Amino acid sequence: MTLTLAVLNFLPGEGNPATMALQHHDEVVLLLGAPGAGKGTQARFLAETLGVPHVASGDLLREHRQRGTSLGRAAQEYMDRGDLVPDVLVVDMIVDRLNERDAARGALLDGFPRTVAQAQALDDRLRRRGGHVRCAIYVDVPTDVLVERLAGRWLCKTCQASYHEIFNPPASDGVCDRCDGELYQRPDDKRAVVSNRVAVYLRDTLPVVERYARQGVLQRVDGNQSIEAVKAALLQAISEDEPVPA
Ligand SMILES: [Zn+2]
Numbered sequence: 047m048t049l050t051l052a053v054l055n056f057l058p059g060e061g062n063p064a065t066m067a068l069q070h071h072d073e074v075v076l077l078l079g080a081p082g083a084g085k086g087t088q089a090r091f092l093a094e095t096l097g098v099p100h101v102a103s104g105d106l107l108r109e110h111r112q113r114g115t116s117l118g119r120a121a122q123e124y125m126d127r128g129d130l131v132p133d134v135l136v137v138d139m140i141v142d143r144l145n146e147r148d149a150a151r152g153a154l155l156d157g158f159p160r161t162v163a164q165a166q167a168l169d170d171r172l173r174r175r176g177g178h179v180r181c182a183i184y185v186d187v188p189t190d191v192l193v194e195r196l197a198g199r200w201l202c203k204t205c206q207a208s209y210h211e212i213f214n215p216p217a218s219d220g221v222c223d224r225c226d227g228e229l230y231q232r233p234d235d236k237r238a239v240v241s242n243r244v245a246v247y248l249r250d251t252l253p254v255v256e257r258y259a260r261q262g263v264l265q266r267v268d269g270n271q272s273i274e275a276v277k278a279a280l281l282q283a284i285s286e287d288e289p290v291p292a
Contacts, residue, residue, distance in 0.1 A: 072144060072177020073152035075284070076159070078255060079185030080247045082192040082240075083269045084276065088185065089156040092280055099148050103158035106139045107131065117142065133159075133167040141171055152180065160247070165254045182258035183283055185269035185276065192244045197237040202227040 077092060079085040093100035110118030117139050121131045136158065144153055159165040172178055187195075198211035200220075204227030209216045216222060220229050234243055258264040265283035269276055 072172055072175045073180045074144070074172065074177070075152065075154045075180055076182040076258070077154060077156050077185070078182060078251060079269060080187060080192050080244055080251070082196040082244065083185040083187045084195075084273065085156065085185055087273060088276055088280060089154060091277055092183075092284070093154040095281065096152075096154060096284065098151055098153050099143070099146075100156060101140065101143050101149075101153045102156040103136055103140065106143060107136065110139055133161075133164045134171075136164070137167045137171045140168070141175070144177075159254055161250045162253045162257060165257055179258065179261070179263055181263050181265060181284065182255070183265045183267055183280065184255045184258075185267050187269040189244055189248065191270055193237075193240050196235055196240045196244070199235045200229040200231055201235075203230055204228070 075092070075096065075098070077085055077089050079088075089100050089102070107118075107121060111122050112118070117135060121135055121139075124131050124135075140153075140155065140158065143149060155168075159168050169179065195210070195213070198213070200209045200211070200216075201207070202209075202222035202225065205222060205225045207222055207224050207227075208214075209222075209229060216229060221227075222229060233239065255264065265286070267276060267279045267283055271279075
């Protein structure tokens with residue numbers, strides 16, 4: 047499935063409750079949050095509410111590589127050498143995505159930027175196009191809660207459905223409710239490595255959160271509550287957001 051088709055599933059419905067209206071292709075909302083903060087679920091909800099596409103940098107990268115675009119081939123060369131894909135290349139993919147018709151009112155970026163260097167690259171590129179980060183939402187969850195959530199996560203090998211030992215266990219151990227597939231733990235969801243993963247994220251990304259706080263566009267949302275309560279807090283955050291003077 048192409049990204050464009052995936053996005054069509056999330057076009058806004060009637061009675062959009064958000065008062066925040068994105069103005070043009072180069073206005074973006076960022077959703078920031080550590081692994082385990084529940085960002086994936088909330089990103090889809092938020093994009094649908096705002097009536098903009100949900101753009102995840104990891105998905106974009108995969109898409110470009112699969113389609114064999116010039117950006118995808120360039121990224122592949124770095125990956126083949128075992129190097130990280132340069133930030134500017136990822137920003138190019140994001141900007142390319144912002145040019146698409148469904149992003150006429152901007153986009154929700156999920157999972158990017160993760161570092162100050164990425165944030166700098168994104169801000170610079172948007173500014174050159176007359177755009178900006180309209181709002182950066184940080185889903186804040188205490189470190190010990192993040193570790194607890196991640197360490198208990200199991201995925202279906204067949205359909206990738208996600209379960210949790212405590213919060214969302216399957217009906218029978220090790221078997222997917224939906225498709226009877228076998229459940230497994232990703233190596234990086236094992237307790238031993240989860241703490242380090244969270245620590246690395248916070249080390250790299252909290253400075254990004256501070257950056258957007260200094261720019262006056264940060265909204266903090268308490269992510270340590272039910273999914274419904276987080277949704278309500280997100281709605282509150284985007285409805286409080288005021289237009290930034292151009
Ligand atoms: Zn399954």
